[in-house]
Amino acid sequence: MDRVGVGVIGCGFISAAYLTAARSFPILDVRAVADREPAAARARGTEFGVPARSVEDLLADPAIEIIVNLTVPAAHVEVGLRAVAAGKHVHSEKPLGVEVAQARKLVEAAEAAGVRLGCAPDTFLGGGHQTARMLLDAGAIGRPLAGTAFWMGPGHERWHPNPGFYYQRGGGPMLDMGPYYVTDLVNLLGPVRRVAGVTARARDTRQVMSGPLAGSTVPVEVATHVAGTCEFVSGAVVTVVMSFDVARHRHRPIELYGTDGALAVPDPNRFGGRIELAAAADDWHEVPTEHGFTDGDHRGIGVADLAYALRSGRPHRASGALALHVLEVLEAFGRSSESGTHVDIVSRVERPAVMDPDRLEV
Ligand SMILES: NC(=O)c1ccc[n+]([C@@H]2O[C@H](COP(=O)([O-])OP(=O)(O)OC[C@H]3O[C@@H](n4cnc5c(N)ncnc54)[C@H](O)[C@@H]3O)[C@@H](O)[C@H]2O)c1
Structure with a gap:
């Protein structure tokens, strides 16, 4: 199968994970990297x-078919629109955009241009989540009725060297971590019918705690604790909490x-x-993971x-829709709220x- 030429735009923190993992997917041929900061692109x-x-x-290069967009959410x-206008397929980091209305324009532009749009997260394609999906589909817990999804921590300023974007429009725990949880839930349970939520903000500034900016403060423009409930079209009801305001907790992720x-x-x-599975009472x-891509970081x-979907014409899984x-x-x-x-x-x-997992092409 023809390898697919890839160009990466955005050479910050997460680009290292993508560029490392890309080496393990023979279909991907990363041909160039770019960043609005040329030094960042040169370094990566x-x-x-x-x-x-x-x-x-990079956008003008006909040898590049897919743009992997690893810029900041805003x-x-x-x-993405620039890449679509250049006739490229796009796979974006999450979230697809910081507002639905704006992100919908990207989906529509890609459709109109006849190019594919993909988006992170792709962790739901990992063995842990695909095994969970197969268990549910096989009826291991009967009809799903309810659930919980929790991501709570003290904030990314503990470790990220440049965490300002997490607290600006487009940041916050729901847009940052919610995509992993809600994407996995939709993969497991199907689409959501309606949502009820309440949000809160603990502080107006946060202090950077690592890297050269340590000690400086960043303003908080967004809610930092988001709690609520999703009702799925299937009827299942899932409680969701995403927070940058919680020091410690003992809940399981989902x-x-x-x-x-x-x-x-x-x-x-x-x-x-x-x-883990508990049948009835x-x-x-523990249930063994019967699927590949369980260990390590397979981001990408x-x-x-x-890329395989492009070559064969089948739908791709981590889609813009x-x-x-x-x-x-x-x-x-x-x-x-x-x-x-x-x-x-x-x-x-x-x-x-x-x-x-043994035949990624299908
Ligand atoms: N940091 C993580 O652990 C992590 C994990 C998963 C996903 N993500 C997502 O990946 C994305 C990037 O995160 P990061 O941590 O690498 O951020 P980062 O700030 O370290 O890097 C972003 C890079 O994008 C560049 N950039 C910004 N706007 C640009 C533009 N208009 N054109 C070209 N380049 C531009 C910046 O110069 C910077 O080098 C975010 O959407 C984030 O949600 C991050």
Whole structure:
């Protein structure tokens, strides 16, 4: 199969994970990297032996078919639209955009141009989550009725060298971590019908704690604690909390409760992890992961899936349509908190097909 030429725009923190993982997907041929800061592109290019180019040059190169957009959330739609206008397929980091209305324009532009749009997270294609999906589909807990999804921490300023964007418009725990959880839930349970939410903000500034900016403060423009409930089209009701204001907790990332049992799904920010099942009133037991891509960081598996899909014409799994639905859900928590009412979700998506880890091409 023809390798697919890839250009990376955005050479910050997460680009190292993508450039490392891309080497393990033979379909992907990373041909150039770019950043609005040329020094950032040069540094990553040298580290990974890939030419560093300007964004314009990279977009004009006919040998590049897919743009992997690893810029900050507020730039995702703008950079995505430029790539689409240049006739490129795009796979974006999450979220698809910082507002549904804006992200929808990117989805529509890609459709009009006849190019594919993909979006992170692709962790739901990892073995932990694909095994959980197969267990649910096989009826391991009966009909899913309810669940919980929790990501809570003290804030990324503890470790990220440049954490300002997490606290500006487009940041916040729901837009940052919510995509992993809600994407996994939609992969497991199908689309969401409506959302009720309440949001809060603990502090007006946060202090950077690592790297050269340590000791400086960044302003907080967004809610930093978001709690609420998603009602799925299937009828399942899942409680969701995403927070940058919680020092410690003991909840598991995702638990699902069904008519015949309960399932503990591993951390959706990782590809593998411990899966536990409790049938009816029995105690929990671990279920082995019967799927590849469980250990390590396979970020970019969604790009590989997109590349194979391009060559064969099949749908790709981490799609723009899925990401737009997820973004509509994420945004609905804040909208519900402001309005004091439930927010109906208008978009609908099919669950992506289960992945065959031994045959990524199908
Ligand atoms: N840091 C993580 O652990 C992590 C994990 C998963 C996903 N992500 C997502 O990846 C994305 C990038 O995160 P990061 O931590 O690498 O951020 P970062 O700030 O370290 O890097 C972003 C890079 O994008 C460049 N950039 C910004 N706007 C641009 C534009 N318009 N054109 C060209 N380049 C531009 C910046 O110069 C910077 O080098 C975010 O969407 C984030 O949500 C981050």
